[in-house]
Each structure stands twice: as structure tokens, then as C-alpha cells.
Amino acid sequence: MPYKDPEKRRQYMREYARNVLGKKPYASDEQRFWHYAKRGAKTDCWPWTGHRHSRDSYGRFRVANGPYKRRWVQAHRFSYELAYGPIPSHLVPDHLCRNRPCVNPGHIELVSVRENILRGDGLAARHARQSHCKRNHPFNTENTYVTPDGRRQCRTCRT
Structure with missing residues (x-):
């Protein structure tokens, strides 16, 4: 082995492998x-x-x-x-x-x-698809209250 330095030895072996074995064909x-x-x-x-x-x-x-x-x-x-x-x-x-x-x-x-x-099919998606509250009141513009954190509540059930 002509080199004592590990990095130079690694480079030498890499070059030797390329020259002797040829380049490996990669797909x-x-x-x-x-x-x-x-x-x-x-x-x-x-x-x-x-x-x-x-x-x-x-x-x-x-x-x-x-x-x-x-x-x-x-x-x-x-x-x-x-x-x-x-x-x-x-x-x-x-x-x-x-x-x-x-x-x-x-x-x-x-x-x-x-x-x-x-x-x-996550929780947010299931809640967004709901068209009625638990007591079957419709979620429409008149009957829906949006809380400050973005959730919907039925105005009828809330009162």
C-alpha cells in the first residue's frame, strides 16, 4: 500500500477499483x-x-x-x-x-x-361534512354560531 494516510489510502483504493473493476452501471x-x-x-x-x-x-x-x-x-x-x-x-x-x-x-x-x-377521513373532515348537529338541527347561516377558535355550534342547542 503506497499511502499511510487513511484518506489518501481511501482515494487510492477508490481509483484502483475504478480502473481495475470498471465503473458499475447504475440504472x-x-x-x-x-x-x-x-x-x-x-x-x-x-x-x-x-x-x-x-x-x-x-x-x-x-x-x-x-x-x-x-x-x-x-x-x-x-x-x-x-x-x-x-x-x-x-x-x-x-x-x-x-x-x-x-x-x-x-x-x-x-x-x-x-x-x-x-x-x-380525519376528525376535521368528518366534522366539516356534518350538515346537522347532534339534535338534528341544520347547520345553516341562520342557525350556526362559529366560536372564536373556529368551531361550529348550533344556535338552537346553545340557548
């Missing part, structure tokens, strides 16, 4: 991405078979970002960007099929953050 991000998607008919869901985030079960994919750096992106976002181009910063992709691992770009629609939340 493009797009080729690697579609390797993990089970594509079917245009109307079917295309489930992501690669890495899935444990917290929310969305597919995740590592994209090259420079020579040795890599970053994780959501698989459905990457699929949409491959098909239609970049996603504007004020919009988010929403699954029309409600299947989080699906990467079919035809099943993804760009909507505002508010619209995406209201389409979901």
Missing part, C-alpha cells in the same frame, strides 16, 4: 422506480412493492441527488412527476383510489392542502 432513477411498481391496466391500482414508510404506509423511493448523495421521496409524488411534470408548491397529490401504496399517476389528482384534508 436511471426512472428504471429503478418502475422496477418496484406492479403496473397493470390503466384503470387498476399499481401497488408499490419497494420500501414503505412504517408510520403512514406511503411508498418511499431514493432518488439520486448528486454523485454520492441520495434523498427519499414519496413514490406517488415521483410517479406523478414522471408522468405530468413538477408539482406546484401550493398543491399536493391526492389519491383518488384511497390506496396509499398506489403509484398509478391516473389515480392521483393535485388539490390544495385544505381539499386534501377534507377528502380524508
